[in-house]
Amino acid sequence: MIRDLLHEIYSTLRQNKLRTALTGFAVSWGIFLLIALLGAGNGLMNSFSGNVGDFISQSVSVEGWRTSKPYNGYKEGRIIQLDQKDLDYTTGSEWQGVIENVTTTTSSTSATLVVGGKTVGGWFTGAMPEHQAQFKIKMAAGRFLNQDDLRLRRKVMVISGSQAKELAGGDDIEKMIGQWISAGTIAYKVVGIYHTDESDFRRSCYIPYTTYKGIYDNSDKLESITFSLNGPVTLEDHKAFEEEYSAAIKRIHDIAPDDRRGIWIMNGYTDNLEMAKASNILDIALWILGLLTLISGIVGVSNIMLITVKERTHEFGIRKAIGAKPGNILTLIISESVTITAIFGYAGMLLGMIACQVMDKTIGQDYVDIGFTQIRMLVNPSVGLDVALEATLLLIVAGTIAGIIPAWKAARVKPIEALRAE
Helix, strand or coil, rough: CCCHHHHHHHHHHHCCHHHHHHHHHHHHHHHHHHHHHHHHHHHHHHHHHHHHHHHCCEEEEEEECCCCCCCCCECCECCCEEEEEHHHCCCCCHCCCCEEEEEEEEEEEEEEEEECCCEEEEEEEEEECCCCHHHHCCEEEEEECHHHHHCCCCCEEEEEEEHHHHCCCCCCHHHHHEEEECCEEEEEEEEEEEEECCCCCCCCCEEEEEHHHHHCCCCECEEEEEEEEECCHHHHHHHHHHHHHHHHHHCCCCCCCCCCCCCEEEEEHHHHHHHHHHHHHHHHHHHHHHHHHHHHHHHHHHHHHHHHHHHHHHHHHHHHHCCCCCCHHHHHHHHHHHHHHHHHHHHHHHHHHHHHHHHHHHHHCCCCECCCCCCCCCCCCCCCCHHHHHHHHHHHHHHHHHHHHHHHHHHHHCHHHHHCCC
């Protein structure tokens, strides 16, 4: 029975090659676009979460900026420099239990590093041990700064992977660990190398905060203050905190309350919330576009099946005249619909997954400049096999439903009317 049905379906599809090909193309194109769009969207979000996400930490960083308005006798354009008063306020009792893990960094000083006749440029930054976690610094070799380095004011240094390659004269950067590097008249011991890739612009050399202050800057001026938050959860909570905190810092430095440029606050929490929100919106938009494409394929199947019923009305009349039951006609039409959507839907799924691999090997290897660094265009633009199979199954079910209406119409036609049809 099943064998006869399959043979009959094959014969029908073979006799109507153009119609079958057009229907199959609509189905394949729908599932292909859905998977390709989802793959590209996943690759884009992987790029931002994996690359930009490395720069977005779960912390708040505060820096002074240039004022944009005159206030209290000061002219506009005044450069604001954070200092010890800001640090005392941040660590004070007003924010106890809310602001935690407060650290600070110094301004940067240009330096030329020399070892074994090789030189490389960089910038000295005085930092605290917590700086590594707050700014997601990944170590390629050795360690980051620790509390003993800070307490003893050790002359130790953490350099970037790109600097280590230049000084080592190759990819064996681990041999730089323990080396003494000259920076002017002072020698520093390399205790760690942080990870950088080919596109990374970072040239910072981290030395203990206390060492930097003792050698390069004995003032109370600070480059930035960084801390984590315990309390604010929603985007509205973080916005309220930023407004209250910045208002206090503006009072300390006589900055106009409505001046939005005097103090710059980079809130990693809100950045992550915004990125997650954007990711969800993009995901929904891609699914909507993909489903609309699938619907166009389903409509194509339904239209073709309606045309098929009309063209084969005479045939169905003969079948019913010689004893075929309405259920047989119904089964035949639905089976043809399922066969077309299953075969061509599966083909579209395979082509979509191949397209994702092609994107990974082509567009995915390109870098785009986003201002402060370069990131890969797409990272792992793929769709899970479960999602691909579910989408294909959805198309098959929809194709079945699309074939029910014309099948029901064909099953209800009376033999005498069908035999009269041309």
